[in-house]
Amino acid sequence: MTAQAGICAEPNLHAHYLFFNMLPGRHTEVRHKLGAVPALWRQLAADYPDAAFSGLVAIGHDCWDELYPQARPSELSAFPAQGAGERAAPATPFDLFFQLRADRLDVAYIAVQKVMALLAGLVTLQDERQGFRYLDCRDMTGFVDGTENPEGAHRAEVALVAEGPFAGGSYVHVQRYHHRMARWQQLTVKEQENVYGRTKADNIEYASADKPLTAHTKRTSLKDAAGNSLEILRQSMPWGSATEQGLMFISCCHTPRHFTRMLESMYQGDGAGHFDHLTLYTRPETGAAFFAPSEGWLLSQGE
Numbered sequence: 184m185t186a187q188a189g190i191c192a193e194p195n196l197h198a199h200y201l202f203f204n205m206l207p208g209r210h211t212e213v214r215h216k217l218g219a220v221p222a223l224w225r226q227l228a229a230d231y232p233d234a235a236f237s238g239l240v241a242i243g244h245d246c247w248d249e250l251y252p253q254a255r256p257s258e259l260s261a262f263p264a265q266g267a268g269e270r271a272a273p274a275t276p277f278d279l280f281f282q283l284r285a286d287r288l289d290v291a292y293i294a295v296q297k298v299m300a301l302l303a304g305l306v307t308l309q310d311e312r313q314g315f316r317y318l319d320c321r322d323m324t325g326f327v328d329g330t331e332n333p334e335g336a337h338r339a340e341v342a343l344v345a346e347g348p349f350a351g352g353s354y355v356h357v358q359r360y361h362h363r364m365a366r367w368q369q370l371t372v373k374e375q376e377n378v379y380g381r382t383k384a385d386n387i388e389y390a391s392a393d394k395p396l397t398a399h400t401k402r403t404s405l406k407d408a409a410g411n412s413l414e415i416l417r418q419s420m421p422w423g424s425a426t427e428q429g430l431m432f433i434s435c436c437h438t439p440r441h442f443t444r445m446l447e448s449m450y451q452g453d454g455a456g457h458f459d460h461l462t463l464y465t466r467p468e469t470g471a472a473f474f475a476p477s478e479g480w481l482l483s484q485g486e
């Protein structure tokens with residue numbers, strides 16, 4: 184089954200993110216409209232071959248059964264909210280998530296207008312955000328993001344369900360992080376590097392023995408009981424305005440379990456008080472769980 188191109192897309196320059204809820208009683212019409220989405224993605228890619236356009240639509244766990252009552256991805260479940268107070272990762276469900284990516288801002292914007300026209304009168308827009316490449320693929324905290332992501336054919340192995348009725352689909356988790364930039368900028372560069380467990384300017388990983396147990400890369404680098412690495416494919420990009428900055432964090436995986444284990448490890452730590460110190464400097468304002476079906480699935484259900 185052909186996966187939607189946005190799941191495994193290579194990093195590029197611009198993104199536009201749209202989050203919708205369905206209007207009551209409109210699920211049949213929305214299902215039909217989503218059947219037209221694969222053709223829309225192909226048309227945009229063909230019309231603007233220089234723009235490396237990729238599209239992705241993902242369906243929220245809350246509204247899946249209403250949209251597609253016949254069958255449900257077996258592991259699709261609620262966003263695994265964490266913590267409380269200052270250090271919390273809340274669950275804020277949405278019905279539909281669109282990731283529209285291109286190397287041209289105008290093409291990403293054309294895609295936004297096409298999606299808005301497709302769903303007019305059927306949904307309400309809950310949130311939108313523009314993402315962009317910052318310097319050499321850095322997060323707004325100044326560190327290169329995505330270095331340890333899977334590469335080449337391995338991206339699909341990590342991100343896509345391999346077999347069964349939902350083959351070619353992906354479990355997608357999205358969090359809109361808002362950075363506490365003033366607090367972050369009070370740290371020395373060495374203190375910032377200790378938060379990630381990597382150097383800032385040249386992006387070198389700390390030796391394992393030098394990595395604090397509270398380092399982001401320590402807390403998210405996990406193995407299963409058999410010693411296999413738990414991997415996700417991160418498609419995150421920075422967002423920003425004159426007064427606020429952050430990261431649209433996006434995880435795509437063949438199972439939701441890897442993201443869940445990592446988020447628990449970041450927020451709950453190792454049981455000995457070592458939580459991820461990155462969570463002191465950035466706060467997720469949203470958190471939602473989705474499934475992005477293959478193009479074939481969307482088409483077959485839209486008929």
Ligand code: HEM
Nearest residue numbers: 322326327328329330331360400403404430442445446465
């Ligand atoms: C690694 C940034 C949230 C999972 C990294 C790296 C940076 C980074 C700079 C090191 C370079 C790299 O390999 O990409 C951020 C920021 C976040 C954030 C700014 C939030 C604002 C998350 C979340 C998860 C996650 C929520 C998963 C639940 C990972 C993983 C790695 C990583 C798996 C690779 C670890 C390794 O194998 O070394 N992140 N991250 N990140 N991050 Fe995050």
